Amino acid sequence: MSYTALSQHFEQLHHLQHLGAICGWDQATMMPAGGNEARAEALSTLAVLCHQQLQDPRLSDWFDAAGQESLDREHSVSLAEMRRQWRDATLLPADLVRAMSLAGSRCEHAWRSLRPANDWAGYLPLFEEVLNLSRQAASARAEALGLSRYDSLLEQYEPGMRSARLDTLFDDLKSWLPGLITRVQDKQRDEPLLLPQGPFATEQQRALGLEVMALLGFDFEHGRLDVSAHPFCGGVSEDVRLTTRYNEQDVAQALMGIIHETGHARYEQGLPGRWRRLPAGQARSMGVHESQSLFFEMQLARHPAFIARLAPLLERHFGAQPAFSPDNLARFYTRVTPGLIRVDADEVTYPAHIMLRYEIERDLIEGKMEARDLPERWDQLMQRYLGLSTKGNYKDGCLQDIHWTDGSFGYFPSYTLGAIYAAQQAAAMQQQQGPLEQLIGTQLPTVFEWLQQHIWQHGSLLETDHLIRQACGQPLDAAVFRQHLQQRYLADAVYA
Amino acid sequence: MSYTALSQHFEQLHHLQHLGAICGWDQATMMPAGGNEARAEALSTLAVLCHQQLQDPRLSDWFDAAGQESLDREHSVSLAEMRRQWRDATLLPADLVRAMSLAGSRCEHAWRSLRPANDWAGYLPLFEEVLNLSRQAASARAEALGLSRYDSLLEQYEPGMRSARLDTLFDDLKSWLPGLITRVQDKQRDEPLLLPQGPFATEQQRALGLEVMALLGFDFEHGRLDVSAHPFCGGVSEDVRLTTRYNEQDVAQALMGIIHETGHARYEQGLPGRWRRLPAGQARSMGVHESQSLFFEMQLARHPAFIARLAPLLERHFGAQPAFSPDNLARFYTRVTPGLIRVDADEVTYPAHIMLRYEIERDLIEGKMEARDLPERWDQLMQRYLGLSTKGNYKDGCLQDIHWTDGSFGYFPSYTLGAIYAAQQAAAMQQQQGPLEQLIGTQLPTVFEWLQQHIWQHGSLLETDHLIRQACGQPLDAAVFRQHLQQRYLADAVYA
Structure with missing residues (x-):
């Protein structure tokens, strides 16, 4: 069943997000300062993987097929929510996503010192x-x-x-x-x-x-x-x-x-x-x-x-x-x-x-x-x-x-x-x-x-x-x- | 260059292992007991991903091609070490790896109570x-x-x-x-x-x-x-x-x-x-x-x-x-x-x-x-x-x-x-x-x-x-x- 395949795929994505959430928490609470560069690299690799998970070419067919399957109300809603996340992740060209991430990181990083300097x-x-x-x-x-x-x-x-x-x-x-x-x-x-x-x-x-x-x-x-x-x-x-x-x-x-x-x-x-x-x-x-x-x-x-x-x-x-x-x-x-x-x-x-x-x-x-x-x-x-x-x-x-x-x-x-x-x-x-x-x-x-x-x-x-x-x-x-x-x-x- | 592709591939693997290492540490030191099931699921998904990373079908060709590239001593050693990890991960059929992981988890888990019971x-x-x-x-x-x-x-x-x-x-x-x-x-x-x-x-x-x-x-x-x-x-x-x-x-x-x-x-x-x-x-x-x-x-x-x-x-x-x-x-x-x-x-x-x-x-x-x-x-x-x-x-x-x-x-x-x-x-x-x-x-x-x-x-x-x-x-x-x-x-x- 395509709905089942989709569910498993999104569960796997959830597991990856779990690792990101805990490592993100650790970065803010426990991590010694010298660990930051390696952590940032690891989390960025994870972000790419999560994005790839939502770009998986099989998803489009699965969503088409699952739409034809007979699902009860809750599973229909679940399907719609998966579709919403997928749609959101695939709306933008990869080049733009990368450029936004880069410009955002740069601006946010600079802001941390420019704000106190009133610059x-x-x-x-x-x-x-x-x-x-x-x-x-x-x-x-x-x-x-x-x-x-x-x-x-x-x-x-x-x-x-x-x-x-x-x-x-x-x-x-x-x-x-x-x-x-x-x-x-x-x-x-x-x-x-x-x-x-x-x-x-x-x-x-x-x-x-x-x-x-x-x-x-x-x-x-x-x-x-x-x-x-x-x-x-x-x-x-x-x-x-x-x-x-x-x-x-x-x-x-x-x-x-x-x-x-x-x-x-x-x-x-x-x-x-x-x-x-x-x-x-x-x-x-x-x-x-x-x-x-x-x-x-x-x-x-x-x-x-x-x-x-x-x-x-x-x-x-x-x-x-x-x-x-x-x-x-x-x-x-x-x-x-x-x-x-x-x-x-x-x-x-x-x-x-x-x-x-x-x-x-x-x-x-x-x-x-x-x-x-x-x-x-x-x-x-x-x-x-x-x-x-x-x-x-x-x-x-x-x-x-x-x-x-x-x-x-x-x-x-x-x-x-x-x-x-x-x-x-x-x-x-x-x-x-x-x-x-x-x-x-x-x-x-x-x-x-x-x-x-x-x-x-x-x-x-x-x-x-x-x-x-x-x-x-x-x-x-x-x-x-x-x-x-x-x-x-x-x-x-x-x-x- | 295939050696470069291999290096990037293994760096990505290293980043995934980083997340696993930190979440494993957290599991042993910080995690409240009720978080264990979700953590175990997330870490097991990560283990599968790491294994897949080493099973990537492109690796075989990359290793063949990289073997022909002119590398200095250190990079040759690096290539050999990557090859060793890859070989180790691909030696066993997937069924056996799964069966070992399952039997090992079961035995280790049981051991935690059987040992104190001298059973x-x-x-x-x-x-x-x-x-x-x-x-x-x-x-x-x-x-x-x-x-x-x-x-x-x-x-x-x-x-x-x-x-x-x-x-x-x-x-x-x-x-x-x-x-x-x-x-x-x-x-x-x-x-x-x-x-x-x-x-x-x-x-x-x-x-x-x-x-x-x-x-x-x-x-x-x-x-x-x-x-x-x-x-x-x-x-x-x-x-x-x-x-x-x-x-x-x-x-x-x-x-x-x-x-x-x-x-x-x-x-x-x-x-x-x-x-x-x-x-x-x-x-x-x-x-x-x-x-x-x-x-x-x-x-x-x-x-x-x-x-x-x-x-x-x-x-x-x-x-x-x-x-x-x-x-x-x-x-x-x-x-x-x-x-x-x-x-x-x-x-x-x-x-x-x-x-x-x-x-x-x-x-x-x-x-x-x-x-x-x-x-x-x-x-x-x-x-x-x-x-x-x-x-x-x-x-x-x-x-x-x-x-x-x-x-x-x-x-x-x-x-x-x-x-x-x-x-x-x-x-x-x-x-x-x-x-x-x-x-x-x-x-x-x-x-x-x-x-x-x-x-x-x-x-x-x-x-x-x-x-x-x-x-x-x-x-x-x-x-x-x-x-x-x-x-x-x-x-x-x-x-x-």
Whole structure:
């Protein structure tokens, strides 16, 4: 059976990707610096092999024949997901793939030193090359898929999402978010706030992190926690590798990072076991993935009921201090401050950072603006959405993110889609299971069961809209996200 | 150029093996238990790919054509080493390779519980299957290589070594080793000995281990030290991963284990950089590899001059105690006690364990004895060489080693070849550079430079006999090993 042959072929690809995921994790966490060159060579050979696996000339016939075979619904979906990965890998000419990889590596590598040096002029020619190749790729993908250029890139991260829908979404956000930010700042201006006083020893932070991961149901038989310069959730779904970094002056950063990555991890650990080796068993999209990390970090961990559980743990690990009172911690974890850096942004200002990036990357790919116009456009939008200037400050402006350096255009919207999906999931859960206050306070397993049943166990077996509608009653709905922000940040009681 | 094509092909193979080595290390050190099934699947897919890489139909033509190309000496050797690996991978029919892998996995897996249960009867049928397949493999290899059956297996681990030569070697050892063991025991019987008193905290043992690794020139930019149930030296030569295990009651085990593995590691780290990705740049043989670990553990670390340097480190990490006096430590680290377990054996009795295994595995493969006769033969030889009985005690007798469970016949002689080569290297070094006492006491870098120059930098560019003769003046010479044992264990002064 051709479907069987395809499944075996994609399982083999999954095994190769497993080796790449573990060696990639090792590179970021365990590898001594001198091992890097050999590792990079080995991983690049693996990338070529994985690409070859998807270029196998037998695949075309197998897909044709499997299309004629009688398959039940799940296997039909599995076939479609295999076909999507295959199509994605074969859309671009090999020369272009190689050129993109080369230009991306070069630009990303240079960016690591050009950003701290605030060197926009040095960065521009490298970035222009990346953008030029990304536009070529977008054109080729667009033609083959019958999509607009930007949509053809978006499709890689968020299948089914289109910029027409994102335009509407972000227009909506633009209409209310800047005003909401101002009102929240006005409200918070007079609220008392104590900052937790360090130092917070790394070993204690790690112990606390492990305890919170256990509380959040992380399965330590199928994963671990380590340290890396840039936190991530890697490994494979049977063995999920989280990382964080510790700052002994800051108790919030590592802990919230761990909680965020634990959300990603539980999604991976909860994917449907029998589909694990095939595309159908993998995470649905980047937006859905981010919805799980943000459900854990924002909906759950910054909820006053969770903070009430966190406070005694902080006291136990670091000793009592006034800043650890639940009231103060709740204010601490929900303080809103417009800033220049996306990864440091709070829950309320974060979407403004994404709106800005979305507009710019869409216009860059569609040819409506040029690379050289980036700093000015960035500054203009930063002023408009957050009232801050980045004039001359490239490193905290348009040079701050890694995404565009290697041509990952179309990724940014996932963050805000995730935040909205997470708010919808929290609202639906409350409607079905009772107040979140109570679920978080005394019935955490019910929270995780809901996510397992409505999100995790479906892998890629449902389209995103279908998945979200089935779980929450509606597909993407920014109004629920707005209600969440209004209720958490503008209602009278801190505990609202 | 076909030689270039071959080199690229083998470099690619090397990259795949890199991924396997790191993921194998991870499996033993970092992986949570629940990740094992997925990891085993991924590694088995990789093994198939590596095998396919060596079965590539283009290789035959490339080797034919490359044989006609004009190559300098080093590239000719490189070609020969590639050809040897290729030949080794293509000697056996695929069915037999699969059957061996399956039977070996099954037997090894069962052995892990049958050994503690002392269950010889349960083990025998599984072992018979492994032996039967190993004999078939030996026959096929023997015919293709024009060697005896056992020699064709030996060739995998110790290229160029033959059983006729090993027979002579072990006959020689048999003539003097049992008598020497008795005399050493007589001499040591009345020597005072204090045992170091624990507990020795794991963290302190690790700190001491790292300090000793640094003293021994381990390059931490290209390697690391971790913990695993069974210590090994893994990873890749650019990133060598040592492991050990800590016993808080025993200060000797982990430390000497670390020193042993550091010997393996420095060989790997010292291999010729420009040949690293090709067979010619890999370690010469298992015997030469073991000569480096045993040079470090036996020739160097148990030398009184090294123990004099170790004593203050032990005091610093664990506090002073009478057992840490250099005299006592020297006696402690050279105490000879015949025992049943090979891996616990001292320097003097160790070769007796190997003589026994060599005779048995040679006769098993040549069809001169059957699997069912193993316990009796084991007991008989154990009585003869070490005066100990293993009657009815299978778990500390013929069930103690992992090697035969998966069909690794022909490996055991490497241990004793390594011990002999190490003694020859120490003797040659003394002759060329001055007394070991002085080199170890004040000129350790000279020791490592000698090994770098005479052993490490040659990779597989010289045949073993050539390598050893060039370094030590003679190929394999057991007389030097005998002199070393006599001088260290029977001369009057403890410090001799």
